[in-house]
Amino acid sequence: MKILKRILFVILGLIALLLIVALFVKKDYAITKEVVINKPVVEVFNYVRYLKNQDNYSIWNQIDPGMKKVYTGTDGTIGFIYAWDSKNKNAGKGAQEIKAIDENKRVDVEIRFEKPMEGTNQASVITTPIDSNKTKVEWGFYGKSPYPFNLMNLCMDALVGSDLQTNLENLKKVLEK
Template identity: 30%
Template sequence: MNVLKKIGLSLLGLVILLAAGSLFISSKLKVERSIEVAAPANAAFEQVNTLRNWEQWSPWHKIDPQMLLTYSGPDGGAGASYNWFSQHPDVGDGEFKIVKTEPYKLIDAQMKFGEEVATTSYTFDETAKGTRITWAMESDLGMNPVNKYFGLLFLDKYVGADFERGLNNMKQIVESMQPVVQQGDAHAGHGH
């Protein structure tokens, strides 16, 4: 009996320690990934701003190409939204809605996954080689210690990997849309 009491007290102490430790973990979590594309900002911007384009590059559309999609509002820009419904456990159901845009610079949106709500932003910064696209998501995990530890240990890793896949898919699309610049013949115009 004495051994069981020690085990019980040890487990209780561990739970209290973890709960107390979670007070020092921020309830706000931010996941962010960037990529540079050899394309102008307007091409990258339209891939995000026009919601039907997501079917081409979104990492979640690639996981479940059979998901049901419903669109509402305008095709793009503030007020454009879509809902998705998927039986795949890595996709589930949700809603995405654009709340603000600054053409070729910024898109702010809101995503809902069941009861969870996150804000997302996409920024498009011109660079010497094209455009740097940054995809960021902020979520409030609340005060639940389990949510905080899950977010701290797993959310950035898994959501960040999805963002990286989506950005790489978008890079392939926008770069393939750009006209190929041919190098001229070195002797052209020199009478050779």
């Protein structure tokens, strides 16, 4: 019985410690990754502005090739919505909507997740010319986590950052073919 009490106290202590740590962790997070693509900025931008093209380089879009996809509006323009619904819990259900476009510079997207967890995040793809045939592409993912879930912000870069970098490397391969 004493062992069970000690185990219970240790578990409660760990939970209390995590809750205390969460008090000091920022609620906002921002993850950005980048790659240099050997193509002119106009060519790169004109590819990344279309959400449907993510099927060619985003590992998230490739989790379930059979997922249901619904498109609303004109791709590559403000207001276009790309919605998905998958039975695969890793893909889940949600939608992306183009919220802003700064021609040849930036596309801002709102991502609304429904399953497996509800949430709304922002993403941006920024294209910056390095020279006439090289473009830096930065993909950012931004959000906010309420207490005590903000504790997860400590590992968001590990959870999402590697996927963003893989997506950018895939984009580079597609565009440099």
